[in-house]
Amino acid sequence: MTDRIAYRFANQDLLAQALTHRSAGAPHNERLEFLGDALVNLITAEALYLRWPGVDEGALTRARAELVRESALAPIARELELGARLTLGPGEMKSGGHRRDSILADALEAVVAAIYLDADFETCRAAVLPWFEPAMAALPPPNKVGKDAKTRLQEWLQGRQKPLPVYELVAESGEDHAKTFRVSCRVAEPVLLTEGEGNSRRSAEQVAAEAALAAIQVARGKEQLL
Template identity: 40%
Template sequence: MAREGRWADGPEPAGPDEGEGRSGTNPAGGLPAGPDRPLPAGGESDPRPPRAGEPGWLQRVAALTGVVPADPALFLEALTHASYRAEHPDTAGADNERLEFLGDAVLNLCVTDHIFRSYPERPEGELSKLRAATVRAETLAEAARRLGLGELLRLGRGEEATGGRQRPSILADAFEAMVAAVYLQEGLEGARAFVLRTLGDDIRRLAARSGACDDPKTALQELSRRLGLGEPSYRVIDTAGPEHDPRYTVEVRVGGRPLGQAVGRSKKVAEREAARIALAGLGEPAATSAGPAGAPEGGGAGGSGAPAPDGSAHAAPKGSHGTPPDGAAPPDGARAGKA
């Protein structure tokens, strides 16, 4: 197409009527290229996909990313590695390092917003771990491979010769630069859609892998369903302390049986610890990991029932408020302090 031919020799934009008869140099092969003589990517006998700037690259970007580039120069910059610019300082235009910088921030915002909304029961520490696992270089590099960004990149000869198209750091940087390009063209909602389209499955996989240990409420829900016991239920059975520093005692029941009680400075924290205790009572190995940092094993020193200093929850001590009305005792191991 004539529009693509303009970009074959660099990122310099041309006006609607400029360059229609211009020919240039194919940056990969040094062959004449232009709207009047489009070449197959890499030459007459090379079936490889087009690199950025070669005929057909814009359609390939659109096909792989779901975004039709309105400003080819922007996407060409996103796909230009610093090594290519170093070898072609007069024609390459900008490399993708600035876009990578912006894309890193946009990516973090999109992922953070998504996991915050998708996993309301998970505390800040677990969300941070999930975000870190999602935006780390290995995850982004794999996403870039799936998209085929490595084949589109403009690389210097040295990087090309040493396998730069498959190098995780280069691929991760290219992915972040592409996020930035989409953001600058489509805005935050467009960037969010691109990020979730390309990383959504990774987020779900990483969340599920860590869920059994890191989110006891989700783990208990899944185990309860698996055992045919229905949904766990939580209720506050006691509230103590002043209004500005309350203590909540929460009980969790599974299949109508009380399986755990815990005390915390918020209902959610107490529910999480009660779920952890219930999992241990049901013999779920993933739940036997230690509770939140600072929560003394067995429910605090001497089973006092006071929350740990950091505000985390611990098991309600034996004999605390909230004994089930029907007098049913929790199974062995369901409450800390039970012999």
């Protein structure tokens, strides 16, 4: 484990906590995850700022979002073999929680926080930044980093002085470890109501926004959307 993450813990209890899911009882990794989320955002933001001098805030923000989303963090956790080392409750173990993107991404953020608390920010950054280097190198040029559906919909509406969309949670179902969320996206002008489903509220909102963009595209023919 220490070889994979390139850091040797002085306090092994911090590492153990970072790899303990809440289903296994306390002390678990949720508080560490909270801190690690902020650290990952800072480390990647600083790296992008230095890598892309002169690039505007919008492109930097979109690039960082690409690096820190759940589906980007989970592969890093797999590369570090965190899944095999997770401590899970019986239910999560039975359902394959050690393979789930959300649990792996949370564990990765918790490990980042554990390194920071065990040492300091500079040490944490030195250990963590190499994990993100392949993904950073694979990013498209700054002016080509794609905007997500919610951003494109918001910018399209703002550019025409129209009210912003309103997202509402319609329903959620499933067990805690495998919930499905359904979210609506209401656009006042043009009048639209679309829905989307996802394994998080955020992903469901993106699906609903994409559906709204598609409906606007159909209604307006070939007009280019942002």
